[in-house]
Amino acid sequence: MVVTNQPDVLNEATLKEALQQHPFRFYKRVNSTMDMARDWLAAEPNLASGAVVIADEQFSGRGRLNRQWHTPAGQALAMSLILRPQLPPEHLQRVTMVAGVAVAETLNHLLIPGVIKLKWPNDVHLAGRKVAGILTEALWLGDQLQAVIVGIGVNVRVNFMGTPLMDGAISLEAFTSDPVFRPILAAEIIRHIENWVDKIVQPALLETWRAWLYTLGQTVNIHTANGIVTGIAENVDEVGALLIRDGHGIVQRILVGDVTPAQ
Structure with missing residues (x-):
């Protein structure tokens, strides 16, 4: 279960149990999981789709437009998932759709239905404030798409009180009665992503993403x-x-x- 009464321990052992057959690398502290995933791919060009880098603390994470995304130790989920989708270059935005829908579905199952929405193009909002962000980076060899790295950051128990982000950001545990277990949260997000990657060119993905977007009509x-x-x-x-x-x-x-x- 994602929400549990057990302590939230994020380490090699808990991730191995949660992720099962998925290749992963865990770091206590990194600059950026995106950078570590890119380095992993450079060292192992044939790395399977679904490999993931997860860190307990990330101090130079990036969001869109090179904005900083800091992940304090023990308080958030920072992960970068390597995917190898089969799709034409002009449809790369569909990877962002996949990630947005997957994170929204995962978090929606934890909370009161209706409090999770997507803000175009890639922010996940809880009760009108940002709870998660998504960043995708494509890796090319000439004109051939080699892989897409999907970076996902989820605020689990970050305390934003007294910070410049207090009005615009929120954490999951503001809406849960028990702690969120980050290894299972990561596994569930990956499961939803892989489900949608198999449907990445189907109309159902666009229809579902559109339904989650609260930006429309505003x-x-x-x-x-x-x-x-x-x-x-x-x-x-x-x-x-x-x-x-x-x-x-x-x-x-x-x-x-x-x-x-x-x-």
Whole structure:
């Protein structure tokens, strides 16, 4: 069980029991699980899909746009999963869809149904605040996709009180009565990801991701490299771009940007 009355011990032994046949590497403290996963792949180019790097503490983790994601020791889950999906380059965003849906489904099973939502493109929110983040990086050999590394960070028991993040971030255990057991949480997220990877090109993935997105239907500001686009988030297309109808009635297609509520 993910929520349990046993102490939350994250180490080689508990991960081996939880992850079973999945190859993994565990570190007490790392700069970035993404970097460790990339190094592992460089050393073992034939590493199987599903191999995962997990750390108890991560002090130079990265989010989107190179933002820092710090994982305090004993308080969060930091993991990077290596996948080898079969899909064309223009559909790489579907890996982010897979991860978002998988994390949302996993956390939704722990909590009151309806409190978990996805914010476009890759944030997982609990009661309107960020509880988890996702970052994907593709590795290429020429024009051939070799692997995708999916970095996932989940706030389990981080105390944000008195920090600049207190209004925008939250931890899982704010909504659970018992401790969250991180080895099982990692295993469940991986199980959901692998289930959806098998369906990565199917319409069901897009439909499910769309259903989790609370961004749709809202009037929002999208902060892009070319400025701010304001309008109603009407839909997402098959590669994950957000479709915004602006004040002139023109639908703009946004692939990369930050969403904030319009005032």
